[in-house]
Amino acid sequence: MKAESAKVPDYTWRLASRALVLGREEVHVWRADLDQLSSEADNHRLNLAADEQARADRFYFQKDRDHFIVARGVLRAILGIYLNRTPQSLAFDYNSHGKPALALPTHDDDIRFNISHSHGVALYAVTRGRELGIDVERIRRDLEVAEIAGRFFSRREVAVLRALPTDSQRTAFFLGWTRKEAYIKARGDGLSIPLDQFDVSLTPGEPAPLLSTRPDSSEAARWSLYNLVVSPDFAAALAVEGQGCALSFWQWPEPAGK
Numbered sequence: 717m718k719a720e721s722a723k724v725p726d727y728t729w730r731l732a733s734r735a736l737v738l739g740r741e742e743v744h745v746w747r748a749d750l751d752q753l754s755s756e757a758d759n760h761r762l763n764l765a766a767d768e769q770a771r772a773d774r775f776y777f778q779k780d781r782d783h784f785i786v787a788r789g790v791l792r793a794i795l796g797i798y799l800n801r802t803p804q805s806l807a808f809d810y811n812s813h814g815k816p817a818l819a820l821p822t823h824d825d826d827i828r829f830n831i832s833h834s835h836g837v838a839l840y841a842v843t844r845g846r847e848l849g850i851d852v853e854r855i856r857r858d859l860e861v862a863e864i865a866g867r868f869f870s871r872r873e874v875a876v877l878r879a880l881p882t883d884s885q886r887t888a889f890f891l892g893w894t895r896k897e898a899y900i901k902a903r904g905d906g907l908s909i910p911l912d913q914f915d916v917s918l919t920p921g922e923p924a925p926l927l928s929t930r931p932d933s934s935e936a937a938r939w940s941l942y943n944l945v946v947s948p949d950f951a952a953a954l955a956v957e958g959q960g961c962a963l964s965f966w967q968w969p970e971p972a973g974k
């Protein structure tokens with residue numbers, strides 16, 4: 717995975733307008749507050765497909781149900797901006813590991829996306845013609861991070877984690893976790909990719925954490941991995957196919973009247 721050392725993204729979350737243009741070498745990252753938007757769940761539900769509504773109905777707690785509905789509703793609204801389509805008119809297909817993609821003929825637009833949500837925060841990444849994966853996790857205080865890392869991280873990552881001062885280990889663990897998850901989500905193959913067969917950096921503040929892959933070391937060069945800055949309580953990462961994309965950050969909802 718190549719280091720994007722030259723370009724540090726501007727992490728300011730800006731308000732968007734309808735005139736938003738997504739170039740081929742760009743990734744737009746959107747952030748939505750699902751708690752704040754939960755009151756809109758009934759409206760968003762009307763735009764969901766039957767399978768999404770059925771999935772929503774299987775959530776036991778209303779809060780989880782509303783989060784799912786709003787996350788999908790906002791996804792449809794965001795994609796609708798780029799495609800100039802109504803949220804309701806969009807359809808999704810899923811690969812064998814559950815990764816969603818647009819089902820409509822996309823040969824002109826080739827819009828790709830990925831989504832992640834954690835404790836009321838939803839992140840969306842949208843680009844054209846290249847695969848991508850995004851992950852956000854709340855930095856939980858109740859997890860035994862060294863123990864979990866020992867089970868899921870690579871040998872190199874575990875060694876890096878253990879060498880850090882104890883009070884840095886929790887953040888480092890979640891940075892590593894989200895970077896690993898973003899890569900897995902970009903590949904779209906779920907946990908069929910062994911988590912110990914690639915290494916990510918665990919250090920904060922780097923625009924591009926390093927990654928190496930095994931047994932095919934050339935796989936690492938196919939992807940760029942970015943640290944995302946959401947808030948002090950969350951770690952987040954983005955993996956994008958290829959090199960040199962420009963990232964920009966957008967806050968949902970669009971301002972009223974746009």
Ligand SMILES: CC(C)(COP(=O)(O)OP(=O)(O)OC[C@H]1O[C@@H](n2cnc3c(N)ncnc32)[C@H](O)[C@@H]1OP(=O)(O)O)[C@@H](O)C(=O)NCCC(=O)NCCS
Pocket residue numbers: 784787788813814815816830831832833834849850851852868869892893896897900901902903904905906907911
């Ligand atoms: C399916 C998976 C993506 C779930 O990830 P998660 O962290 O629980 O959840 P996230 O909120 O980040 O992502 C879920 C979203 O990813 C998308 N998604 C589902 N399957 C996917 C896949 N195979 N690839 C990419 N994206 C996928 C969906 O849009 C889903 O949200 P939605 O159905 O509500 O629209 C999968 O990677 C997984 O089960 N991971 C297990 C976690 C783990 O053990 N990680 C170890 C890291 S060290």
